[in-house]
Amino acid sequence: MAAHNLKHALFCAIVTLVIAYPILGFNLTSSGTNIVLEGAKTHTIGLVLLAAVAVFLFQLFRDNITGLLGKAPALNPLANRQPMEQSKRLKLESTLLTLIIVGALFWPFFVSRGSVDLATLVLIYVMLALGLNVVVGLAGLLDLGYVAFYAVGAYTFALLSQYYGVSFWFALPLGALLAALFGLVLGFPVLRLRGDYLAIVTLGFGEIIRILLNNMTNLTGGPNGIGGIPDPTLFGMEFGRRVKEEGNTSFHETFGIAYSSEHKIIFLYLIALVLAVITALVIRRLMRMPVGRAWEALREDEIAARSLGLSRTAVKLSAFTIGAFFAGFAGTVFASKQGFISPESFVFLESAIILAIVVLGGMGSQMGVILAAIAVTILPELAREFSEYRMLIFGAAMVLMMVWRPQGLLPMRRIHIELKAQE
Amino acid sequence: MSMLVLEDVHTHYGKIEALHGVSVEVNKGEIVSLIGANGAGKTTLLMTVCGSPQASSGRIILEGRDITRDPTASIMRSGIAIVPEGRRVFSGLTVEENLHMGGFFNTKAEIRKSQDHVYDLFPRLKEREHQRAGTMSGGEQQMLAIGRALMSKPSMIILDEPSLGLAPLVIKQIFEIIGHLREEGITVFLVEQNAHQALNLADRGYVLETGRIRLHDTGKNLLANPDVQNAYLGG
Numbered sequence: 001m002a003a004h005n006l007k008h009a010l011f012c013a014i015v016t017l018v019i020a021y022p023i024l025g026f027n028l029t030s031s032g033t034n035i036v037l038e039g040a041k042t043h044t045i046g047l048v049l050l051a052a053v054a055v056f057l058f059q060l061f062r063d064n065i066t067g068l069l070g071k072a073p074a075l076n077p078l079a080n081r082q083p084m085e086q087s088k089r090l091k092l093e094s095t096l097l098t099l100i101i102v103g104a105l106f107w108p109f110f111v112s113r114g115s116v117d118l119a120t121l122v123l124i125y126v127m128l129a130l131g132l133n134v135v136v137g138l139a140g141l142l143d144l145g146y147v148a149f150y151a152v153g154a155y156t157f158a159l160l161s162q163y164y165g166v167s168f169w170f171a172l173p174l175g176a177l178l179a180a181l182f183g184l185v186l187g188f189p190v191l192r193l194r195g196d197y198l199a200i201v202t203l204g205f206g207e208i209i210r211i212l213l214n215n216m217t218n219l220t221g222g223p224n225g226i227g228g229i230p231d232p233t234l235f236g237m238e239f240g241r242r243v244k245e246e247g248n249t250s251f252h253e254t255f256g257i258a259y260s261s262e263h264k265i266i267f268l269y270l271i272a273l274v275l276a277v278i279t280a281l282v283i284r285r286l287m288r289m290p291v292g293r294a295w296e297a298l299r300e301d302e303i304a305a306r307s308l309g310l311s312r313t314a315v316k317l318s319a320f321t322i323g324a325f326f327a328g329f330a331g332t333v334f335a336s337k338q339g340f341i342s343p344e345s346f347v348f349l350e351s352a353i354i355l356a357i358v359v360l361g362g363m364g365s366q367m368g369v370i371l372a373a374i375a376v377t378i379l380p381e382l383a384r385e386f387s388e389y390r391m392l393i394f395g396a397a398m399v400l401m402m403v404w405r406p407q408g409l410l411p412m413r414r415i416h417i418e419l420k421a422q423e
Numbered sequence: 424m425s426m427l428v429l430e431d432v433h434t435h436y437g438k439i440e441a442l443h444g445v446s447v448e449v450n451k452g453e454i455v456s457l458i459g460a461n462g463a464g465k466t467t468l469l470m471t472v473c474g475s476p477q478a479s480s481g482r483i484i485l486e487g488r489d490i491t492r493d494p495t496a497s498i499m500r501s502g503i504a505i506v507p508e509g510r511r512v513f514s515g516l517t518v519e520e521n522l523h524m525g526g527f528f529n530t531k532a533e534i535r536k537s538q539d540h541v542y543d544l545f546p547r548l549k550e551r552e553h554q555r556a557g558t559m560s561g562g563e564q565q566m567l568a569i570g571r572a573l574m575s576k577p578s579m580i581i582l583d584e585p586s587l588g589l590a591p592l593v594i595k596q597i598f599e600i601i602g603h604l605r606e607e608g609i610t611v612f613l614v615e616q617n618a619h620q621a622l623n624l625a626d627r628g629y630v631l632e633t634g635r636i637r638l639h640d641t642g643k644n645l646l647a648n649p650d651v652q653n654a655y656l657g658g
Contacts (some may be wrong), residue, residue, distance in 0.1 A: 290527065297513055297524050304511035306475070308527055309499035309575070 009059035016055045020048045093367075104273055108266045116262075116269050118381055120337055123272035124330045126373040127279045129357040130366065131326030134283060136355065137364035137412070138292065139319035140299030142199040144351055145186075145206025149179040149324035151346035153331020155213060158226040158341050168232035172332045179328025180321045182209075187320040191313055194302070206351055213343040225342025229335050231264055232271055239264035272333050279326050280366060286322065287366075295319055296364075360401055362408020371409050425484075426451045426579050426610045427472065427503075432481035434464075434471045441467045443634045444481065449579070454601065454611040456621040456642065458655055459631035465614045466508055468631065469583050473505060474498045486578070500528055504577035508584045510568040514557025518548055521556050521567055525574030534574065541570040544600060562593035569600065579610040586617045598624055618655035622646045630655070 025045055027038045039045075058065065108116040128150060135143045156175035160166035166174075190201050213220050220226065231239050237251040251267075252259040286292050294315045297305040306312055335341050353376060361372030380394055401409075427449040434442040441464050449455045459465050471478050474495040483491045490498050499505070504525075513521050522541060526534040542549040545566045551559060556567055565585055572580055582601065586594040598620050604611055615621035622628050625642035630651060638645065645651050 293520075293524065294527070296516070300513040300515055301511050303507055304513060305524075306495055307473070307499060307505045307507050307511070308525055308571070309496050310527065311494070311496035314496075 005060055005062070009056045009062075012059045013052045013056035016052045017048065020051060021045075024048055101273075101277060105270070108269050113262050113265055116265050117337075118378065120265070120269045120272045120333075122374050122377045123269070123276045124334050124337070125354070125357065125377050126276045126370050127272075127326055127330035127333070128354045129361065129369045129373045130276075130279050130283055131323045131330070132354050133358050133361075133364065133366065133369050134286070134295070134326075135319050135323035136358050137369070138287065138299065139295040139316065141190075141316065141319060142195065143202045143320075143323070144199045144348070144355065145202035145204070145209070146323070146327060146354055147346045147348070147351040148186075148206040148209035149182055149327035150331040150334070150350065151209055151213060151343070152179040152182050152324075153328030154335040154341050154345070155220065155226075155331075156328070157332045157335045158229050159219070161230055162226055162228070168230065168332070168336050172329065175332035176325050176328035179331065180325035183320040183322075183324025184317055186324075187317040190320075191316055203348070203351075206346075206348060210343050210346050213346070221342075223342060223344070225340055225344070227340040229339050229341065231339070232268065232336055234267060239267060268333075268337050272337075275329055275333060279329065280370070283322075283326075284366060291315075291318055356398065360398065360408060362411040364412035365408060365410050368408050368410030368412070375409075424451045425449065426453075426486060427612065428482075428484040429468075429472070430482045430484070432468075432471060432478045432483060434467055434476060435479045436467075436476065440479075441634055442471065442478075445631070445634070445636055447629055447636065449610060449612050451578075451610055452605065452608060453626045454605050454613060454624055456613045456615060456625035456628040457631055458615055458618040458621055458628060458645075458651075460654075461616070462633075463631045464634045465631055466583060467634075469505065469581055469612075469614055472498075472503075472581065500575075502578045503581065504572035504575050504579070505581040506565075506568045506572045506583060506585060509587065510561070510564045512556040512564050512567050512571065515555060517553050517555055518551050518559075518567055519553065521571050522548075522574050525571035527575075529575065533576070537574045537576055541573055544573070544603070545570055562589050562596070565589060565593070565597060566600075569597075573604075573609075577609065579612065580604060581612045581614070583614050584616060585613070586615060586620070594620065618651070619646070622651075 025040050025048060027040050028035050029038055030036070108119065128146070131149075132143065132146045135141050135146070153175035156178045157166075157168065157171035160171050160174065161168075186202070186205050190198055193201055214222055216222070233239070234251060237249050237254055239251050250259075251263055294305070294310050295318075297308070297310060298312070298315045302312065305315070334345070338345070357372045357376050358369055360368075360376065361370070362368035379397060380391075425448050427447075429445055429447040431444045431446055432442055433440060433444055445464075445468060447455075447457070447468070457465055457468065470476065472483055474490070474493055478491055481491070482489055485498070485501060485503060488501075490501070493501075513524060516524070519538070522538050523534060526537055529537070542552075547563055548566055548570055551563060556564060559567070569580075569582070569585070585597050585601070589597065594617065601611055601613065602624055613621055613625065622642045622645050628638075628640065628642045628645045629636050630638040630645065638648065638651065640648070646656070
């Protein structure tokens, strides 16, 4: 219990007070047309003081506490177990995954409309995070403007449907391909950049796309956005109460069931689920192909990778293009789900959240990224009861995660490729 | 028959000229050593051969083909392999995976064959097959870097300071392997600060000083040369 600890603990307690008191200690109440600043109830101030004392005590006895915590995993029987054999693990993983996917297929029919809607959003983030995982996790290129490709996908569908009446199913590949093209275009100028510089340029690119969308009022409607984006159809069957387009039939009439607005929500969820599964499988496949190994080699050591004859241009561009492609996918689904999009949906915070998902999940690890996408999307919803503190809780959860598991929820375990097994 | 020829090569970093007209010739089946002090331009010369940076003037000819303006990737796929300075193995990958990266553009059958060959040359790597490269000792990493370069079955191998930061015993081992490579018919271009061993092994040697070739002779003669002895062999 050195003096150093005491000093540090005092400092931490003061910081707690300085941060917490102004935020919690004052209330704004409206009296008539004015807003009056009032001190909070004594009981709140008491809590703030209590928190400061708690921080002080924790910091003071930090060494003892972490020492105790350090011993805790020894009590956990799972901590010392041997890692499973690779073939066994892969088998278990694929069985589990199949079960989860089958469960996810039937799940929406038993839960509320709100949960299905949220689940669709989760799946969109899963697609986005899996795509960004290729760029950041595998190829090691820090991309802070990833949301631009998401926007390209969403706006492709919105504009095509508005001007040419293109349906979801046509727009889906078009949106993804156009986003991929943008990825390729962004790839060229940033080929020589690395690390911080790359991050800044991609950040700029993301902002350019958003500002363009905001200002090309004639085409995109600017800040007003684009509404009336059609829902996907199932083999020409619409999900609305009344058929909008000549020649189409509606889903509930064809099957002779009562109309329910839930059909559409569930259908969208299923589309998102299928697309997310496709995204995961395609990227999983790519990871095991030479291009996947090339991404990793470039991330590990660019000079060594180049000395082996790998083309920096081809490897980086392929990562950018493939990452962008799946963002375009997600964007199209997002536009269809919302029915309305505006540049508001594609701000930098989105890029940051997607990046946070990738880092929290464990760079390069698909399972980890999927888990993190679920956690990051659902956590703020669960914390809705604490409404004003939910971002605080969200932030705290992230900080704790990074302190305890800096390598991510499920760190990447490299797939070992055995040549001899194929003989 | 020459393997690699540099004719009056100038290289610039921005406006600064690092190589002022260097001419070097490496014949097939030879070991040629390039020695020089820190900052003489040894690594620049190698990087220029690899096309990164490209020579601003002069010609580089590999097996009769002008490669001066070729992109790095295509040079590295045309029968030449480099062991970069400081080893640069993929530390997160296992030994075996590192080797497979070396044979990236070969078929699986070829990879398997070259891999067995590398394990014959370096039995230590076979023992460490599934270990992450970053966890190995410097000498083992150097063996891996050489092994990885050999995976593409090059006709010429360039080594940049293979003895850097290694124990004397390990250096001896590495140089034995380099001698062995010549017996297999691989041309070796060796860049070293460890002048004594490099010249002892080499058929011919070049001395590079501030971007110019100062001396050029057989390895034995250079070792006996009083100027070389004073400057590079510690008198």
